[in-house]
Amino acid sequence: MPQPASQAAPPPSAPALQPGQGQAVSVVLPTYNELANIVPLVGEILERTSAAGFAVQVVVVDDDSQDGTQEALRQFFGQDARLKLVVRKHERGLATALWRGIQEATGPVVVTMDSDFNHHPRDLVRVLAALPGHDLVIGSRYVPGGGMNTSWLRYQLSHAFNIMLRLLLGLKTHDNLSGFLAAQKSLWLSFDPADIFQGYGDYAIRLLYRAQQRGLKITEVPVVYENRLGGDSKTRFLHHLGEYLATAWRLRREPRR
Numbered sequence: 001m002p003q004p005a006s007q008a009a010p011p012p013s014a015p016a017l018q019p020g021q022g023q024a025v026s027v028v029l030p031t032y033n034e035l036a037n038i039v040p041l042v043g044e045i046l047e048r049t050s051a052a053g054f055a056v057q058v059v060v061v062d063d064d065s066q067d068g069t070q071e072a073l074r075q076f077f078g079q080d081a082r083l084k085l086v087v088r089k090h091e092r093g094l095a096t097a098l099w100r101g102i103q104e105a106t107g108p109v110v111v112t113m114d115s116d117f118n119h120h121p122r123d124l125v126r127v128l129a130a131l132p133g134h135d136l137v138i139g140s141r142y143v144p145g146g147g148m149n150t151s152w153l154r155y156q157l158s159h160a161f162n163i164m165l166r167l168l169l170g171l172k173t174h175d176n177l178s179g180f181l182a183a184q185k186s187l188w189l190s191f192d193p194a195d196i197f198q199g200y201g202d203y204a205i206r207l208l209y210r211a212q213q214r215g216l217k218i219t220e221v222p223v224v225y226e227n228r229l230g231g232d233s234k235t236r237f238l239h240h241l242g243e244y245l246a247t248a249w250r251l252r253r254e255p256r257r
């Protein structure tokens, strides 16, 4: 029987990844009705990473959006081999879309980002530059220099929730709900999808908890979240808050390993 991935020995930390040498990187973007954001976002990711010397691939995993997200991508990037558009017709969900994108990525390094400019491409190269010597990089709002250009209240609520997660689970990392993450593809694949990649943002809590349990080398790079550029939020705040709390509680009650 295969070993649960979360018990496997950690792979070696990421080797040096210097901009300017054409290292291949895949950026995974989950989309559901992101017409207002996806074309400028993909454009800016390609531009910034290429300018920094990375050979970049963007993998968009779209759950059959009906707002023209796919059509816009085909129109603007249809001839661009750097874009891979994966369409899921019969499946929905943020975490499973990310897992699919990781599997589809061809780069040895995989970064996950939101598709609405919450995670801004201007921070991407700094996140990538922090990978050498580490297993996992978190684009973090809660280390000096990080933040959220959203409402004061949203920042404070989110910060307080993250502090609670740290206390409840003994996490050393400060932003445990960030989906702005970078790691070697092999490291991503070493996690058990049934354990981690289910639900919504709660996958991040499980991922970072397991990463700490495994003794992986994690670093947090300050990033500033922006408001979504356009379109509508898919987050159902109270519903997701309940899921996140339940996730944290379940992990806390697990027998110690």
Ligand SMILES: Nc1nc2c(ncn2[C@@H]2O[C@H](COP(=O)(O)OP(=O)(O)OP(=O)(O)O)[C@@H](O)[C@H]2O)c(=O)[nH]1
Pocket: 029, 030, 031, 032, 033, 034, 061, 062, 063, 092, 093, 094, 097, 113, 114, 115, 116, 118, 227, 228, 232, 233, 234, 235
């Ligand atoms: N493929 C896929 N992507 C999804 C799904 N739900 C959400 N997403 C994407 O996941 C990312 C995060 O969703 P958001 O609606 O931005 O959630 P949020 O960042 O908490 O909320 P706001 O930015 O405030 O709107 C976005 O890129 C969404 O398009 C889904 O069911 N399938």
Ligand SMILES: [Mg+2]
Pocket: 114, 116, 118, 228
């Ligand atoms: Mg968002």
